[in-house]
Amino acid sequence: xxxxxxxxxxxxxxxxxxxxxxxxxxxxxxxxxxxxxxxxxxxxxxxxxxxxxxxxxxxxxxxxxxxxxxxxxxxxxxxxxxxxxxxxxxxxxxxxxxxxxxxxxxxxxxxxxxxxxxxxxxxxxxxxxxxxxxxxxxxxxxxxxxxxxxxxxxxxxxxxxxxxxxxxxxxxxxxxxxxxxxxxxxxxxxxxxxxxxxxxxxxxxxxxxxxxxxxxxxxxxxxxxxxxxxxxxxxxxxxxxxxxxxxxxxxxxxxxxxxxxxxxxxxxxxxxxxxxxxxxxxxxxxxxxxxxxxxxxxxxxxxxxxxxxxxxxxxxxxxxxxxxxxxxxxxxxxxxxxxxxxxxxxxxxxxxxxxxxxxxxxxxxxxxxxxxxxxxxxxxxxxxxxxxxxxxxxxxxxxxxxxxxxxxxxxxxxxxxxxxxxxxxxxxxxxxxxxxxxxxxxxxxxxxxxxxxxxxxxxx
Numbered sequence: 001x002x003x004x005x006x007x008x009x010x011x012x013x014x015x016x017x018x019x020x021x022x023x024x025x026x027x028x029x030x031x032x033x034x035x036x037x038x039x040x041x042x043x044x045x046x047x048x049x050x051x052x053x054x055x056x057x058x059x060x061x062x063x064x065x066x067x068x069x070x071x072x073x074x075x076x077x078x079x080x081x082x083x084x085x086x087x088x089x090x091x092x093x094x095x096x097x098x099x100x101x102x103x104x105x106x107x108x109x110x111x112x113x114x115x116x117x118x119x120x121x122x123x124x125x126x127x128x129x130x131x132x133x134x135x136x137x138x139x140x141x142x143x144x145x146x147x148x149x150x151x152x153x154x155x156x157x158x159x160x161x162x163x164x165x166x167x168x169x170x171x172x173x174x175x176x177x178x179x180x181x182x183x184x185x186x187x188x189x190x191x192x193x194x195x196x197x198x199x200x201x202x203x204x205x206x207x208x209x210x211x212x213x214x215x216x217x218x219x220x221x222x223x224x225x226x227x228x229x230x231x232x233x234x235x236x237x238x239x240x241x242x243x244x245x246x247x248x249x250x251x252x253x254x255x256x257x258x259x260x261x262x263x264x265x266x267x268x269x270x271x272x273x274x275x276x277x278x279x280x281x282x283x284x285x286x287x288x289x290x291x292x293x294x295x296x297x298x299x300x301x302x303x304x305x306x307x308x309x310x311x312x313x314x315x316x317x318x319x320x321x322x323x324x325x326x327x328x329x330x331x332x333x334x335x336x337x338x339x340x341x342x343x344x345x346x347x348x349x350x351x352x353x354x355x356x357x358x359x360x361x362x363x364x365x366x367x368x369x370x371x372x373x374x375x376x377x378x379x380x381x382x383x384x385x386x387x388x389x390x391x392x393x394x395x396x397x398x399x400x401x402x403x404x405x406x407x408x409x410x411x412x413x414x415x416x417x418x419x420x421x422x423x424x425x426x427x428x429x430x431x432x433x434x435x436x437x438x439x440x441x442x443x444x445x446x447x448x449x450x451x452x453x454x455x456x457x458x459x460x
Contacts, residue, residue: 037108038075044068044100047338049374051082054341055365056349058317064093065315065365066100066195073104073201074111080202081107084365086215086315088282088431089193089275095284096195098188099178103197106177110170163206164301171199171210171299175283179295182284192275192435194284197297198234198313202369205304207311209233210297213279215315218324220331222307228332230324233300236316237281240265244280248292264429267293269436276433287436304371311369317362318344321351331368341366 036042045053048071057063064087073081081104087096175197182190196213209217211234219231239245239255245265248255254268258276266276267288277288283295312327322330322344330347334340345364352361 036070036073037105038073038112040073040075040081040104040108041071042068042104043071047341050080050370052338052341052368052370053366054339054345056345056363058352058361058363060360060362062093063363064088064096064195065317065363066093066096067313067365067367068100068104069367069369070104073203074108076203078202078204080369081199082202082311082313082367082369083197083199084215084313084315084367086196086213086317086363086365086431087193088195088277089190089285090435091189091193092195092431094188095182095190095193098182098185099195099197099283102181103174103178103199106174107170107201110173110177111167114166114170161301163203164208167201167203167206167208168299168301171201171208171297175210175212175295175297179283183286190284191286192432194277194282196279196282196315200311200313200369202304202371207233207302207304209300209302211235211237211300212281212283212295212297214238215313216319217311217313218327219302219311220309220328221305222309228309228328230328232324233302233311235298236319237279237298238265239267239278239280241280247294248280251290251292253288253291253293258433261429266433267291272434272436274434274436278429278431308371310371312344313367313369314344315363315365317352317364318348318366320362321355322348337368337370337374340368344368 032044032046034042041048043051043053044067045055047053048069051069051071053067053069055063055065055067065084066087067084068082070081071079073079083100083103085096085099087093089095182188196215197210198212198215198217199210200217201208201210207219211217214236215234216236217233219233220228221231223229235241237244239248245255248267252270254270255265256268257263257265264278266278267280268274268276269287269291275285275287277285277293280292281294281296281298285293289295310331312331314327318327327344330344331340334343344366348364349361352359
């Protein structure tokens with residue numbers, strides 16, 4: 001754990017300084033690395049030139065968070081797949097790890113099939129037509145951010161982008177197959193256990209985000225005044241969101257909060273006060289799959305610009321105690337990007353202990369994906385007082401003078417109306433309250449999970 005120090009940056013009760021960062025050291029700087037399909041480089045922890053990863057067990061028991069980064073995904077240079085997974089239930093850790101290891105493979109396989117079929121443009125036409133008559137048409141959303149002076153490209157991207165359309169179809173198919181595999185996996189009883197998933201694929205300047213549950217992806221970019229601001233790319237898919245609650249109730253599931261935690265809506269079986277799941281979508285949790293909980297991801301797309309700096313994926317152990325702005329300031333203040341994720345996790349743990357001294361600290365997992373090359377090291381002749389302004393990209397080191405913090409603006413990309421997020425932090429609630437008295441994975445192994453995807457699957 002990082003400790004407080006005398007030389008630090010203070011904001012809203014947190015400290016980020018040289019000593020805090022040095023305590024993180026370079027532990028796991030390379031991390032666990034192995035070869036993936038198609039020549040990809042797979043990491044489960046540590047850092048690389050453009051990524052920083054870290055996870056830490058909380059005080060509830062085994063760490064149920066998992067994460068992975070695939071560099072050169074599908075054998076393509078500068079293509080990254082990043083995912084964090086938050087397990088819940090008795091075997092949530094096994095579900096999260098199984099999804100971590102297999103979801104990228106299924107996405108890779110779907111991508112190869114789409115390439116061989118040559119269905120990029122064709123898939124786009126079919127998905128657009130299908131979504132117009134689809135009750136689940138909000139599962140596929142596209143929002144492209146282009147430079148303001150490039151209106152022609154902006155209109156072109158919003159009306160037609162075969163690459164985005166093809167990737168969206170691949171994400172939906174991969175998540176479907178992942179959940180089907182869990183339903184028949186005798187080694188993991190996922191009847192009352194499951195996992196969230198927030199995953200990002202960066203291919204060149206294209207960003208595809210697939211979200212399931214209440215983990216979160218936030219992009220950090222610069223506004224017209226060059227201030228660094230957060231843009232939330234995902235919505236926390238919880239049962240209190242109106243369209244999620246409506247779907248669950250139509251399937252005879254129940255949504256209500258317990259008296260002791262009125263702000264935490266949960267999903268319950270029709271005739272039993274269990275399991276009380278605190279999210280509306282997840283892998284596994286087959287006891288609720290007939291009652292409105294689905295594993296169809298929200299898929300969104302974005303085109304990166306030169307103003308975009310970095311992206312943070314994290315489980316709710318981080319977002320429950322830190323706002324998007326606080327996460328921005330912590331990561332932007334770190335001099336060594338290789339330890340950015342660990343500094344963020346350590347700060348979140350300290351926030352848990354400060355805000356909720358009587359609560360159990362949740363597991364935390366973080367991936368930081370940087371879009372720009374790291375700056376070259378300083379010559380030894382550069383005086384120490386010039387180090388900060390020379391090492392860091394323009395503006396990123398400015399948090400010591402207040403510039404990086406921006407104006408406290410937070411945006412939710414593609415969002416309209418009320419923001420169904422926990423930006424101000426919230427007391428952490430258990431993901432599941434009670435377990436059903438009956439049922440196991442084997443009892444639902446023969447269920448036809450394709451039903452929930454009939455309205456959203458895109459055929460090439």
